[in-house]
Amino acid sequence: MTTRARPNAFAFVLVTVLLDMLGFGLIMPVMPTLLAELTGLPLEQAAPWGGYLAAVYAVLNFLCGPLLGNLSDRFGRRPVLLLSMAALGANFLIMGLAETIWVLFIGRVLSGVAGATHATATAYIADVTEPDQRGRAFGLIGAAFGLGFILGPVLGGLLGQIDARAPFYAAAALSALNVAYGIFVLPESLPPESRRSFDLGRANPLGAFRHFSKLPHVAYFIVALGLLQFAQMLFPVVWAFYVELKFGWSASQVGASLGLVGLCHAIIQAGVLGLVLKRLGPERTAKLAIGIGVVGLVAYAFADRGALIYVIIPLSSMMAMAGPAIQSLGSNRVAKNAQGELQGAIASGNALATMLSPLVMTQAFEYFSSVSGRVRFPGAPFLLAALAVLQPFTATAPFDA
Numbered sequence: 001m002t003t004r005a006r007p008n009a010f011a012f013v014l015v016t017v018l019l020d021m022l023g024f025g026l027i028m029p030v031m032p033t034l035l036a037e038l039t040g041l042p043l044e045q046a047a048p049w050g051g052y053l054a055a056v057y058a059v060l061n062f063l064c065g066p067l068l069g070n071l072s073d074r075f076g077r078r079p080v081l082l083l084s085m086a087a088l089g090a091n092f093l094i095m096g097l098a099e100t101i102w103v104l105f106i107g108r109v110l111s112g113v114a115g116a117t118h119a120t121a122t123a124y125i126a127d128v129t130e131p132d133q134r135g136r137a138f139g140l141i142g143a144a145f146g147l148g149f150i151l152g153p154v155l156g157g158l159l160g161q162i163d164a165r166a167p168f169y170a171a172a173a174l175s176a177l178n179v180a181y182g183i184f185v186l187p188e189s190l191p192p193e194s195r196r197s198f199d200l201g202r203a204n205p206l207g208a209f210r211h212f213s214k215l216p217h218v219a220y221f222i223v224a225l226g227l228l229q230f231a232q233m234l235f236p237v238v239w240a241f242y243v244e245l246k247f248g249w250s251a252s253q254v255g256a257s258l259g260l261v262g263l264c265h266a267i268i269q270a271g272v273l274g275l276v277l278k279r280l281g282p283e284r285t286a287k288l289a290i291g292i293g294v295v296g297l298v299a300y301a302f303a304d305r306g307a308l309i310y311v312i313i314p315l316s317s318m319m320a321m322a323g324p325a326i327q328s329l330g331s332n333r334v335a336k337n338a339q340g341e342l343q344g345a346i347a348s349g350n351a352l353a354t355m356l357s358p359l360v361m362t363q364a365f366e367y368f369s370s371v372s373g374r375v376r377f378p379g380a381p382f383l384l385a386a387l388a389v390l391q392p393f394t395a396t397a398p399f400d401a
Contacts, residue, residue: 010128010137012186013121014144016085016178021148026156026167026174027095028258029251032240033164038101047241049101051362053108054237058355060112065347072120074198077127078188080120082179088114089175096168123342126331127189135282135328136274142324143270150262157255218342221330224391226349228290228323231297231385233357235261238365238381245369246378247306257309264317273321282325290389293319297386301379319389360384 035046072080091111098104122141129137159166235258243249243257276285296316303309327346334342361381368380 010125012182013124014140016081016121016182017141018144018148021145021152026152026159026171027092028153028236029157029240029255030160030164030167032244033160033251034104035101037164038098038104043241043244045366047238047362047366050237050241051358053104054233054358055355056105056108057112058351058353058358060109061351062348062355063351064113065351066345068120069123069342069345069347070198072123072190073196076188076190076195077120077124078182078186081124081186082182084114084120085175085179085182086114087111089172089179092168092172092175096165096172122327122346124189131332134331135277135285135324138324138327138331139269139273139277139321142273142320143266145262145265145269147262147266150259150266153255153258153262155255157250157252160251160255218330218333221326222346222349224286224326225323225330225346226353227388227391228319228326229350230353230357231293231319231389233354234297234361234381234385237358238361241362241365242378242381243306243309247309249306253306257313260310260313261317264314265320268317268320269324273324276321277325282329286322286325286329289319289321289325292316293322294386294390297382297389301377301382301386303379322389 031050032043032046035041035049036043039046039049041049068080068084087110091107091114094110095104095107098107122138125137125141126134155170156167159170239258240254243254249257273285276288280288293316296312296319299312300309300316303312330342330346361384364380364384365378368375369378370376
C-alpha cells in the first residue's frame with residue numbers, strides 16, 4: 001500500500017468500527033423489551049437470557065479471533081474484513097425477524113464470528129502506523145467506537161418507540177452499506193512479502209496463548225485487556241436492566257445515557273488520550289486510567305438517584321484510556337507479520353471475558369435485585385467490575401518492564 005493510500009485506509013477502518021458499533025448500539029435499548037416479549041418473562045427474569053446470548057457471541061469470538069487473525073496474516077486483511085462485515089449484516093437481519101428466542105441464538109452465532117474481525121481491523125491499523133503512533137491510533141479506533149456508541153443507542157431508543165424490531169433492520173442496512181463501501185475503497189495493508197504461512201496449531205485460542213506465554217510481558221497485557229473487557233461488558237449487558245429497574249428509565253432515557261457514555265469515550269480517546277500519552281507514556285497512562293475508572297464503577301454501584309449517573313459517566317469514562325495504552329505496549333513487542341496473531345489472541349482473551357462477564361454479571365444482578373433476596377443491592381455487578389480491573393492497577397512490574 002502506498003503512503004498516499006494510508007490515510008484513506010485508516011479512515012475506512014475508523015468508519016468500519018463506527019458503523020459496526022452504531023449497529024450494535026441501535027439494538028441495546030430495545031433488547032430487554034424484545035427478550036421479555038420472546039420469553040414471556042418479567043424484565044428482571046429475562047435478564048439472564050441476555051447473558052446467555054452474549055455468552056454465545058463470546059464463545060464464537062473466542063474460537064474465531066486467532067483463526068481470523070492468522071488468516072489475515074496469511075491472506076491479507078481485506079478479504080477477512082469484507083466477509084466478516086457481510087456476516088454481521090446477516091446477523092442483524094435474522095435477529096430482527098426472530099419469532100422465538102432460539103432464532104436469536106442463530107444470529108448471535110453469526111455475529112460472534114463476524115465480531116472476531118475486530119482483531120483484523122486492529123492489525124490493519126498496526127500495519128499503517130509507526131510503533132510510536134499506535135497508542136494514539138488505537139485511541140482513535142476507540143473514539144470511533146465511542147461515536148457509534150453515542151449515535152447508536154440514541155437512534156435505537158427513538159426507533160424502539162416505533163417498534164422493538166426496527167433498530168435491527170436499521171443495523172442490517174448499515175452493515176450492508178459498509179460492505180459495499182469496503183468493496184470499492186478498501187486497499188490491502190499487508191503486502192505479500194510481509195505475510196507468513198498459516199499455522200493451524202497457532203490459529204486457535206490455546207495455541208495462541210501458548211505461543212505468547214513465551215513472551216511473558218505480552219501475555220500479561222493480553223490478560224490485562226481481558227479484565228478491562230470483563231468490566232466494560234456491564235454497559236451492553238446490565239446497564240439497561242440496572243437503570244430501568246432502579247430509576248424507572250424509559251428506552252429513550254437508556255439510549256441517552258449510553259449516548260453520553262459514548263460521547264465521553266470519544267472525547268477522551270480522540271483528544272485527551274494523545275495529550276496524556278505524550279506527557280506520561282503508555283505505562284503510567286494505563287495505571288491512571290484504571291485507578292480513576294475504579295472510582296467511577298464504585299460510584300455507579302451506590303448512586304441513589306438517576307441524575308447522579310450523568311455526573312459519574314465523565315469520571316468513569318477516563319478508564320477508556322487504559323485499553324489503547326496497554327494495547328500499544330503489546331503491539332510494539334511483536335513483528336509486523338504477527339500483528340494479526342497478536343490481535344487475534346487479544347480478541348480471544350477479550351472474548352473469554354465476554355463469555356464470563358455476562359453470565360456472572362446478569363446472575364449477580366438478578367440475585368441482588370430480587371425482592372425475596374436477603375440483600376437487595378442492584379449495584380453489585382459494578383463492584384465486581386471494580387475488583388476485576390484493580391488487578392492490572394496493582395500489578396505494576398509487567399508495565400514497567
